[in-house]
Amino acid sequence: xxxxxxxxxIWVPILGALxxxxxxxxxxxxxxxxxxxVAVAGFLVTLPLYxxxxxxxxxMQFVEQAPWxxxxxxxxxxxxxxxSMPFILLNSLITVLVxxxxxxxxxxxxxxxxxxxxxxxxxxNGIFSALDGVLFYVFFEASLIPMYIIIGAWGGPNRVYAAxxxxxxxxxxxxxxxxxxxxxxxxxxxxxxILDWHQLRIGLTPQILIFIAxxxxxxxxxxxxxxxxxLPDAHVEAPTGGSVVLAAIALKLGAYGFVRFSxxxxxxxxxxxxxxxxxxxxxxxxxxxxxxxxxxxxxxLIAYSSISHMGFVTLGFFIFNQIGIxxxxxxxxxxxxxxxxxxxxxxxxxxxxHSRMIADYGGVVNTMPKFAALFVFFAMANSGLPATSGFVxxxxxxxxxxxxxxxxxxxxxxxxxxxxxxxxWMVKRVVFGDVGNAHVAELKDIGGRELLVLGLLAACVLAMxxxxxxxxxxxxxxxxxxxxxxxxxxxx
Amino acid sequence: xxxxxxxxxxxxxxxxxxxxLMSFLVLFVDLAFGATQRWMAAMLTAVTLMGCAAITLAGVxxxxxxxxxxxxxxxxxxxxxxxxxxxxxxxxxxxxxxxxADRGLDKGEFYVLVLYATLGMxxxxxxxxxxxxxxxxxxxxxxxxxLVAIDRDSPRxxxxxxxxxxxxxxxxxxxxxxxxxxxxxxxxxxIGGVAQALYHEQADKSVLVFGLAFLVAGVAFKLGLVPFHMxxxxxxxxxxxxxxxxxxxxxxxxxxxxxxxLLVYALMGLAVEWQKMLLIMAVLSIGLGNLAAxxxxxxxxxxxxxxxxxxxxxxxxxxxxxxxxxxDPFTAVNAYSSALYYTVAYVMMSLGAFGMVLLLSRAxxxxxNLEDFKGLNQRSPWFAAMMLIIMFSMxxxxxxxxxxxxxxxxxxxxxxxxxxxxxxxxxxxxIGAFYYLRVVKLMYFDAPVDAAPIKAGLDLxxxxxxxxxxxxxxxxxxxALMTVCTTALIRSL
Numbered sequence: 001x002x003x004x005x006x007x008x009x010i011w012v013p014i015l016g017a018l019x020x021x022x023x024x025x026x027x028x029x030x031x032x033x034x035x036x037x038v039a040v041a042g043f044l045v046t047l048p049l050y051x052x053x054x055x056x057x058x059x060m061q062f063v064e065q066a067p068w069x070x071x072x073x074x075x076x077x078x079x080x081x082x083x084s085m086p087f088i089l090l091n092s093l094i095t096v097l098v099x100x101x102x103x104x105x106x107x108x109x110x111x112x113x114x115x116x117x118x119x120x121x122x123x124x125n126g127i128f129s130a131l132d133g134v135l136f137y138v139f140f141e142a143s144l145i146p147m148y149i150i151i152g153a154w155g156g157p158n159r160v161y162a163a164x165x166x167x168x169x170x171x172x173x174x175x176x177x178x179x180x181x182x183x184x185x186x187x188x189x190x191x192x193x194i195l196d197w198h199q200l201r202i203g204l205t206p207q208i209l210i211f212i213a214x215x216x217x218x219x220x221x222x223x224x225x226x227x228x229x230x231l232p233d234a235h236v237e238a239p240t241g242g243s244v245v246l247a248a249i250a251l252k253l254g255a256y257g258f259v260r261f262s263x264x265x266x267x268x269x270x271x272x273x274x275x276x277x278x279x280x281x282x283x284x285x286x287x288x289x290x291x292x293x294x295x296x297x298x299x300x301l302i303a304y305s306s307i308s309h310m311g312f313v314t315l316g317f318f319i320f321n322q323i324g325i326x327x328x329x330x331x332x333x334x335x336x337x338x339x340x341x342x343x344x345x346x347x348x349x350x351x352x353x354h355s356r357m358i359a360d361y362g363g364v365v366n367t368m369p370k371f372a373a374l375f376v377f378f379a380m381a382n383s384g385l386p387a388t389s390g391f392v393x394x395x396x397x398x399x400x401x402x403x404x405x406x407x408x409x410x411x412x413x414x415x416x417x418x419x420x421x422x423x424x425w426m427v428k429r430v431v432f433g434d435v436g437n438a439h440v441a442e443l444k445d446i447g448g449r450e451l452l453v454l455g456l457l458a459a460c461v462l463a464m465x466x467x468x469x470x471x472x473x474x475x476x477x478x479x480x481x482x483x484x485x486x487x488x489x490x491x492x
Numbered sequence: 493x494x495x496x497x498x499x500x501x502x503x504x505x506x507x508x509x510x511x512x513l514m515s516f517l518v519l520f521v522d523l524a525f526g527a528t529q530r531w532m533a534a535m536l537t538a539v540t541l542m543g544c545a546a547i548t549l550a551g552v553x554x555x556x557x558x559x560x561x562x563x564x565x566x567x568x569x570x571x572x573x574x575x576x577x578x579x580x581x582x583x584x585x586x587x588x589x590x591x592x593a594d595r596g597l598d599k600g601e602f603y604v605l606v607l608y609a610t611l612g613m614x615x616x617x618x619x620x621x622x623x624x625x626x627x628x629x630x631x632x633x634x635x636x637x638x639l640v641a642i643d644r645d646s647p648r649x650x651x652x653x654x655x656x657x658x659x660x661x662x663x664x665x666x667x668x669x670x671x672x673x674x675x676x677x678x679x680x681x682x683i684g685g686v687a688q689a690l691y692h693e694q695a696d697k698s699v700l701v702f703g704l705a706f707l708v709a710g711v712a713f714k715l716g717l718v719p720f721h722m723x724x725x726x727x728x729x730x731x732x733x734x735x736x737x738x739x740x741x742x743x744x745x746x747x748x749x750x751x752x753x754l755l756v757y758a759l760m761g762l763a764v765e766w767q768k769m770l771l772i773m774a775v776l777s778i779g780l781g782n783l784a785a786x787x788x789x790x791x792x793x794x795x796x797x798x799x800x801x802x803x804x805x806x807x808x809x810x811x812x813x814x815x816x817x818x819x820d821p822f823t824a825v826n827a828y829s830s831a832l833y834y835t836v837a838y839v840m841m842s843l844g845a846f847g848m849v850l851l852l853s854r855a856x857x858x859x860x861n862l863e864d865f866k867g868l869n870q871r872s873p874w875f876a877a878m879m880l881i882i883m884f885s886m887x888x889x890x891x892x893x894x895x896x897x898x899x900x901x902x903x904x905x906x907x908x909x910x911x912x913x914x915x916x917x918x919x920x921x922x923i924g925a926f927y928y929l930r931v932v933k934l935m936y937f938d939a940p941v942d943a944a945p946i947k948a949g950l951d952l953x954x955x956x957x958x959x960x961x962x963x964x965x966x967x968x969x970x971x972a973l974m975t976v977c978t979t980a981l982i983r984s985l
Contacts, residue, residue: 021873024873067971068970068971069896069970069971069974070971070975071971071974071975071978072900072903109869112869112873134899137890138890138891138895139890141889141890141895142889142890142891144889145880145884145889148929148932149932149936152933152936152937153869153936153937159937160933160937163933163937164926164929164930164933167925167929168922168925168926168929171889171922171925172922175918175919175921175922176915176918178899178902178918179902179906179911179914179915179918182899182902182903182906182914183906183911185903186903186906186907
């Protein structure tokens with residue numbers, strides 16, 4: 001039983017989506033409750049991954065192995081370590097929230113909407129638990145399909161452009177990765193196991209080429225400056241749930257790819273290319289921070305803020321020290337909560353006003369006090385206020401960066417000012433002040449369902465900010481192990 | 493003289509003989525009852541194909557048997573390809589039943605021509621001699637020319653048939669000329685004999701390479717590789733959709749067999765030369781096919797260009813068998829079975845895609861424009877999902893069979909050292925993804941233009957669903973089909 005947990009985490013939501021589709025869009029009540037049941041079941045089966053996890057081990061746990069394509073030695077090989085396990089829980093939790101968030105808002109084709117998210121959730125669990133290169137790739141690319149449909153079918157006015165741009169941009173990256181995976185298969189003498197590849201010795205030139213192939217793939221997904229342009233479009237056009245999943249989980253896939261593939265498989269190239277990645281990360285942190293400052297559309301602002309925060313993550317990975325990498329991982333989880341919450345908050349307002357423009361709001365606190373309290377709290381977390389989860393990750397990465405090089409750390413630290421500036425300025429204009437216009441005056445405060453969703457996220461953000469130990473504890477051994485691989489030259 | 497005559501072993505050719513005899517029956521039945529009982533010819537055709545399948549299945553023994561003085565071969569590969577051919581033809585008949593009836597095309601001639609084309613393909617698949625190959629090819633091609641023109645009141649179909657005939661005749665001429673050169677250089681028309689002569693290096697290489705160029709041109713024409721692709725868009729567009737579906741499915745299997753028997757079985761000794769030719773044609777096909785498909789508004793034309801690019805990928809596998817002039821059996825099997833796998837996967841997807849076009853067509857209305865797919869998700873979520881599966885599969889997105897086909901081919905190409913070519917190929921498949929995505933966009937993101945309810949028969953609906961699900965199932969569990977392809981190849985080398 002316990003050995004099948006990862007398969008359950010993947011296939012419960014995917015197979016659960018089928019009856020949801022079958023119900024069709026007529027029986028909305030049933031569709032919602034069934035979707036919720038599937039999402040909750042999907043979350044519950046991931047809980048034993050945390051409770052049964054042995055934090056002292058650096059090796060893969062809950063391993064499942066079965067032959068899949070015998071001719072190419074492709075295996076259905078699953079397993080998690082301290083790096084990937086938290087994301088499976090995060091993903092499954094976010095799926096529950098997304099189902100709740102789409103409860104009343106989605107009026108057309110609700111069964112397909114819910115089903116698409118459930119499938120997406122299963123596929124992403126597959127990405128985080130796949131230990132076979134082809135299996136990883138298959139999940140990685142298949143996850144584009146539901147997201148393409150979600151953006152294109154339930155998105156805003158410019159949704160078709162955004163959906164196609166999203167799809168082609170991410171596909172561009174992953175196709176090069178496929179070539180790299182096949183090359184590694186041949187080089188390793190016929191194995192697609194990622195763990196086998198960790199032991200592989202490769203010359204510097206091929207290492208750099210592989211690194212670049214992976215970089216294109218993961219950089220688009222993260223997204224890193226300058227291949228980030230699909231993200232604001234996708235976020236702005238996507239329905240709230242789509243934005244939440246994109247920001248909270250999909251962006252993490254790219255960053256996760258770096259720690260699972262780039263760093264351990266081609267460490268020499270990683271060191272060689274580190275200054276380049278660090279520069280791109282700092283540009284993302286600082287330049288995109290300024291870009292966020294001038295946005296007039298709330299969703300766009302949060303999208304740019306996501307890019308800036310993800311810059312922190314890539315920075316943390318490529319300074320190659322324990323605190324940096326752990327900080328980056330914490331930042332990833334924290335950003336999963338905070339960005340999800342921010343997009344949900346914007347969604348709450350959008351559902352009522354059908355506008356995302358900052359200028360259309362003002363004085364929301366007067367009509368929606370409960371909501372305003374939560375929104376301000378998440379904004380604080382987004383700008384990295386101590387005692388929220390946003391602070392922990394950023395602080396750890398800055399510490400690591402200063403250890404690596406004072407000026408890199410210094411430049412990274414500017415985010416504390418920039419992040420606070422763009423987030424709080426937006427909050428000031430939207431939430432505080434006098435009631436901006438007649439529409440704002442008519443706003444109704446959030447109901448029980450919205451309060452539940454946002455409250456849950458607030459609890460997570462706070463818990464992680466005050467007591468991050470349970471989150472970092474599970475990572476230690478795995479990060480140690482990762483650093484060992486990174487420190488070891490794998491040149492031939 | 494007569495006492496020298498030895499009765500050839502007819503058993504290996506039993507399916508062909510059965511089909512031929514039955515085709516006479518279909519002709520007679522049509523003559524006698526065709527005016528009133530049209531279903532009889534169709535039913536009899538289906539029975540014939542199933543009978544062929546039964547005979548072929550009964551004869552599967554993994555042995556390679558030559559008969560008719562070594563002109564005809566029955567091996568595991570030919571059994572496998574023939575079974576797939578019957579399946580594709582039966583599927584085509586079921587898909588197009590209503591379409592043909594609505595347009596008054598379900599005449600006896602249609603079924604007889606389909607049977608003869610099938611016979612031609614079977615002979616091509618089993619050819620062990622250059623002349624047998626040519627006979628099969630001509631039988632298939634001439635039947636197909638007739639089929640394209642079967643709707644004789646349609647000027648577009650007649651024009652397409654004319655183009656197809658003229659270009660096809662030219663290609664046959666090229667092929668025959670190439671064969672004569674090969675014969676001149678090696679003194680043999682038998683595939684085994686040619687291979688022997690090449691192996692012992694008895695033949696004049698310059699004559700061989702000269703002949704090879706013509707041979708490759710003829711093969712490329714049948715596969716539809718650039719620059720011999722010109723007929724494909726016009727014929728796909730002009731022919732009645734049922735015939736387009738026919739041309740786009742089973743003949744690809746026969747063309748694959750032809751390429752394999754001529755290039756690999758007979759002319760492996762010249763692999764270094766023809767691999768270069770295929771390389772250029774593969775890259776051009778993938779490039780032009782994917783680029784030109786973007787500009788199409790007619791889905792049959794779009795699928796035609798898509799077919800060109802798919803055959804380019806197939807050729808990519810075909811040209812990766814020999815690495816650096818050294819023949820390594822493992823690499824070779826890997827490459828050729830990836831090409832076979834690709835062809836099979838493509839035929840499966842192609843049938844499904846044209847099946848969708850037939851599903852949306854009705855009496856007096858050809859749903860052949862991309863616009864007709866608008867809002868399909870609102871008209872029928874189930875079939876929109878099937879089309880989504882087929883489109884993403886063609887684009888090479890997992891978990892569908894098209895991805896694993898591309899994967900196998902890319903793996904073969906990279907293994908053969910064509911990493912740059914593989915990168916070019918994947919970049920063009922990115923471009924290709926755009927037009928498949930556009931179909932999905934039309935179905936899911938747009939409102940329907942054509943709001944008429946879908947009135948297809950139950951048989952079409954069930955078959956199309958099975959077809960779509962098969963594309964998904966062979967993607968989730970790709971192992972079985974891959975193993976079968978590999979086994980068929982290994983046992984027939």
